[in-house]
Amino acid sequence: MRLETINLSDIKIEDRFWTKHIHLVKDVILPYQWDIMNDKVPGAESSRCLENFKIAAGRIQGEFYGAVFQDTDIAKWMEAVGYSLSSGRNQELEALADGVVDLLAEAQQPDGYMDTYFIIREPDKKWKDLCEGHELYTAGHMMEAAVAYYNATGKRKFLDCVLKLADLICETFGPGEGQNHGYPGHQEVEIGLIKLYETTGNRKYLDMAKYFLDIRGLGENYFLKEQKSPGYLHIFPEFEDYDPRYSQSHKPVREQDTAEGHAVRAVYMYCAMADVASAYGDEAMLEACRRLWDNITEKRMYITGGIGSSGILERFTTDYDLPNDYNYSETCASIGMALFSLRMANITRESKYADVVELELYNNILAGVALNGKRFFYVNPLEVIPGNCIPRTSREHVKEERQRWFGVACCPPNIARTLASLGQYIYGIDKDHIYMHLFISGQSSFCVGNSTVSIGVESELPWQGEVRISLTGVPESGFCINFRIPAYARDYTIYSGGRQIPFDNCRGYARVRVTEDTGLQIHFSMEPVFVRADVKVSSDVGKVAVMRGPLVYCLEERDNGNNLAALFADTEKGLWEEQSDEFGGIIAVRFQGKRMVNRSRHLYEIYEPQYETREIRAIPYAYWNNRGVGEMAVWVKAIIK
Numbered sequence: 001m002r003l004e005t006i007n008l009s010d011i012k013i014e015d016r017f018w019t020k021h022i023h024l025v026k027d028v029i030l031p032y033q034w035d036i037m038n039d040k041v042p043g044a045e046s047s048r049c050l051e052n053f054k055i056a057a058g059r060i061q062g063e064f065y066g067a068v069f070q071d072t073d074i075a076k077w078m079e080a081v082g083y084s085l086s087s088g089r090n091q092e093l094e095a096l097a098d099g100v101v102d103l104l105a106e107a108q109q110p111d112g113y114m115d116t117y118f119i120i121r122e123p124d125k126k127w128k129d130l131c132e133g134h135e136l137y138t139a140g141h142m143m144e145a146a147v148a149y150y151n152a153t154g155k156r157k158f159l160d161c162v163l164k165l166a167d168l169i170c171e172t173f174g175p176g177e178g179q180n181h182g183y184p185g186h187q188e189v190e191i192g193l194i195k196l197y198e199t200t201g202n203r204k205y206l207d208m209a210k211y212f213l214d215i216r217g218l219g220e221n222y223f224l225k226e227q228k229s230p231g232y233l234h235i236f237p238e239f240e241d242y243d244p245r246y247s248q249s250h251k252p253v254r255e256q257d258t259a260e261g262h263a264v265r266a267v268y269m270y271c272a273m274a275d276v277a278s279a280y281g282d283e284a285m286l287e288a289c290r291r292l293w294d295n296i297t298e299k300r301m302y303i304t305g306g307i308g309s310s311g312i313l314e315r316f317t318t319d320y321d322l323p324n325d326y327n328y329s330e331t332c333a334s335i336g337m338a339l340f341s342l343r344m345a346n347i348t349r350e351s352k353y354a355d356v357v358e359l360e361l362y363n364n365i366l367a368g369v370a371l372n373g374k375r376f377f378y379v380n381p382l383e384v385i386p387g388n389c390i391p392r393t394s395r396e397h398v399k400e401e402r403q404r405w406f407g408v409a410c411c412p413p414n415i416a417r418t419l420a421s422l423g424q425y426i427y428g429i430d431k432d433h434i435y436m437h438l439f440i441s442g443q444s445s446f447c448v449g450n451s452t453v454s455i456g457v458e459s460e461l462p463w464q465g466e467v468r469i470s471l472t473g474v475p476e477s478g479f480c481i482n483f484r485i486p487a488y489a490r491d492y493t494i495y496s497g498g499r500q501i502p503f504d505n506c507r508g509y510a511r512v513r514v515t516e517d518t519g520l521q522i523h524f525s526m527e528p529v530f531v532r533a534d535v536k537v538s539s540d541v542g543k544v545a546v547m548r549g550p551l552v553y554c555l556e557e558r559d560n561g562n563n564l565a566a567l568f569a570d571t572e573k574g575l576w577e578e579q580s581d582e583f584g585g586i587i588a589v590r591f592q593g594k595r596m597v598n599r600s601r602h603l604y605e606i607y608e609p610q611y612e613t614r615e616i617r618a619i620p621y622a623y624w625n626n627r628g629v630g631e632m633a634v635w636v637k638a639i640i641k
Contacts, residue, residue: 002278003346003428003435006446007151008086011423015441017462018422020584021366025419026084026093028373033077033413034096036405044404049073050103052116057106064120067408068235069134069186071116074100075141076413078158082148083420089153097149101158104142112164114142125233127172127180131223131242132235136184136212139165143192147199148421159199166196170208175215182222183212185247187265190272194279210276213269213285217244217252238313246313254284257291259300259316263308263328264410266292266316267336274343286347293344295319296337297356303531303545303634304367304552304621305360306380308333311397320536324382324635326394331368331378331411334360335418338425345437346428351484351508354437357425358486361418361438362462362550366622369415371583375402376412377625382554382634383564401629435482435509439467439522451475462549463587465489465524471517478515485510488549489524496520528553528575528589530638543635544569546589546618548577553589553618557630560616564633566596567616571638582619583626589618594639 013022035041037049048065053074055062064070081097084090108114115135118126127135139162146162149155169189173180184190190209197206215222221244226232234240244250246261248269259266270292277286299319301307306329310317314328338360345353368377379397386400405412428435429446439459446453453473460466471481485492485508494501494510496518503510512520526549533540546553555564573592580588594611616636624632 001430003349003430003433005342005346005424006427006429006444008083008421008423009152010446011426011442011444012087013423013440013442015459018440021419022087022422024369024371024373025080025416026090029369029412029416029419030077030080030084030093032374033073033416036409036412037073037077041404045407045409047073047405047409050100052120053103053107056116056119057103059103059106064117068117068132069138069410071114071138072141073409073413074104075138075145076410076417079141079145079148080413080416080420082145082150082152083417085152086148087420087423094153098155101149101155101161105157105161108161108164112166112168114139114161114165122233125231127182128229128231129185129226129233129235130180130182131185131226131247132233132239134186136169136189137186139169140184140188140190140192143189143196147192147195148417150199162192163196163200166193166205166208169193170204173208174211181215182226183216183249185223186262187212187248187269187272191268191275194272194275206276206279209272210280213253213273213276216269217249217255221249223247223249246315254288256288257295258319259292259296259307262313262315263333264314264330264336267307267333267340270340271336271343274340274347278343278347289340289344293340293353297352301337302327302329302364302382303533303547304329304380304382305334305337305356305364306330306382307337311379311394320534320538322533322537323539324633325384325388326398327379327381328397329364329380329382331365331376331380332414334364334368334380335414338365338418342425342437345435349428349435349482349507349509352487354484355487355508358438358550359552361422361425363552363621365415365418367624368411369419370402371623371626375404376406376415377402378406378408378411381632384632386629386631401625432479433482434479435484437484439484448479449475449477453479462551465522465526465549467522469520469522471514471519474514474517476515478513480511480513481520482506482509482511483522484508486524486526486550488526488529488547490526492522492524494520494522528577530569530571530575532638533635540635542637542640544571544638545635546575546591548587548589552621552634554621554624554632554634555616555618555636556624556627556632558627559619561595562631564631564636567614568594568596568611568637568639569616570594572641578617580619583623586620586623591616591618593636 037047054060143162146158150159193205193209274289309327311328338357341353341356381398389395389398426438439461441459444455456470458468503512528548530544531547570592575591578588593616597610
């Protein structure tokens with residue numbers, strides 16, 4: 001039985017680390033992105049997202065602007081608004097959102113169709129370019145947004161709009177005569193349909209999601225066939241000579257065993273596969289999910305949780321191909337990987353999946369937004385030398401600093417919806433078990449049997465391995481609470497009343513049975529450590545990175561001077577911690593090392609190296625580029641003795 005997440009309205013996060021980021025969403029990111037979508041931020045890339053809807057609704061005249069999936073900017077903003085309102089109503093924000101819903105409803109076609117690109121620019125091409133058109137992708141994000149807004153407010157208007165859209169999709173697509181036998185070029189609608197099923201109980205939406213997965217990769221490739229049809233609309237030049245692996249349509253989904261193609265498409269599909277596998281008891285699909293997750297985490301994922309190493313087509317490449325200075329690691333891909341891993345944790349109850357959820361949240365995802373909430377990374381490199389990231393080179397996608405916005409702006413609103421929905425990642429529950437995936441402070445309530453159990457958590461993560469839990473309302477029949485044992489944790493112990501208590505290790509969770517109201521304390525150590533990569537990762541051979549608990553650390557020019565590539569870590573002399581008030585309070589890490597120095601001004605000379613001893617400082621990777629532009633590196637050469 002799959003564990004369920006709890007309603008966001010039943011979770012109140014009060015965490016020293018995460019609360020500032022959640023408040024940033026409410027107070028800064030959502031208002032800022034609203035101004036962006038209304039083109040009110042000087043110097044930022046134009047959005048015109050809302051303008052497209054006004055044109056489609058007939059409120060104004062004009063031409064469509066932006067990417068074919070420009071609509072998803074407002075969809076993800078609305079989803080973030082829904083999650084934010086779940087933790088506390090805000091009349092001003094809700095009024096803005098209600099106005100958006102009215103606009104979306106006006107733009108929607110009588111049959112339920114909702115996509116401004118095709119309404120405005122290509123009305124005769126609807127559903128005829130599934131490979132590049134992103135109609136189903138956009139629809140999926142609208143569905144997710146509507147469910148989030150309905151759950152937060154109880155208002156049905158937006159939900160009814162997307163149900164009408166979903167009904168149109170169910171009529172248009174399927175195995176029947178006269179139906180379209182295609183599937184999404186960019187997966188996402190499957191997730192949205194499943195959420196509609198979970199919200200309404202209407203099984204046809206679940207069946208539709210399963211259909212899109214079942215037919216993918218069967219027989220003659222749909223996209224190759226589609227591209228041969230008369231009048232096919234080419235939207236993206238890079239889609240010439242289309243490779244089905246790009247959209248994970250190269251073979252049936254149950255037979256796939258390596259993560260291929262566009263990373264965001266892939267992990268969104270894997271999310272849907274996990275959902276369908278759970279709903280239908282499909283062991284073959286679940287096994288495919290296991291294989292694909294293992295392939296990513298064991299051979300195709302960066303230490304920060306970044307996935308999709310190639311800037312060309314934003315895709316996976318081959319096993320162990322993990323360059324640091326021109327990698328892609330799209331923020332959206334890490335969000336998708338966190339969502340996929342959360343699903344696998346709730347299905348399998350294995351802690352390794354929740355370990356990756358935590359890794360993604362604290363590192364690659366959090367790095368995607370500046371501490372002021374107004375600048376964003378789309379691409380998350382592990383090494384940057386400002387000035388080298390120039391156009392028409394292998395690094396042109398890498399930015400030396402976060403940007404105000406992007407012409408293709410999927411990542412900023414995705415960050416907003418992720419941080420606003422952080423509560424969904426913390427717990428998984430069933431009738432007599434509570435699983436704590438993440439240690440985040442706050443107050444929550446659960447239904448356990450016929451009882452309502454309240455749980456209070458005080459966590460010192462990510463800085464200290466100290467967690468205090470209070471449980472009230474525990475029924476006499478009792479239940480089991482399962483605490484994740486992080487892979488990095490040492491000396492993991494649980495106390496009650498000051499006494500250490502035993503626990504069962506169940507797939508990486510510490511299981512404790514409680515039969516009365518009680519308080520528990522969890523303690524584990526997480527000293528900073530040097531980490532190496534598999535020797536098959538050629539970019540990292542002879543190098544080390546620093547981790548402390550869930551945090552990956554990096555070097556910045558501000559602390560260590562320029563030419564970080566000339567630094568060497570003395571791994572035998574250990575690491576030590578430094579309390580710092582920077583970034584609202586962090587633990588920095590220092591270690592001994594050396595810097596190679598030049599003997600002359602010659603470009604090349606006989607190898608007679610000279611070194612100077614120096615101390616090296618590292619800060620959490622998530623916070624890099626918040627103190628100005630400069631060099632950054634996660635991996636540093638190790639002194640070989």
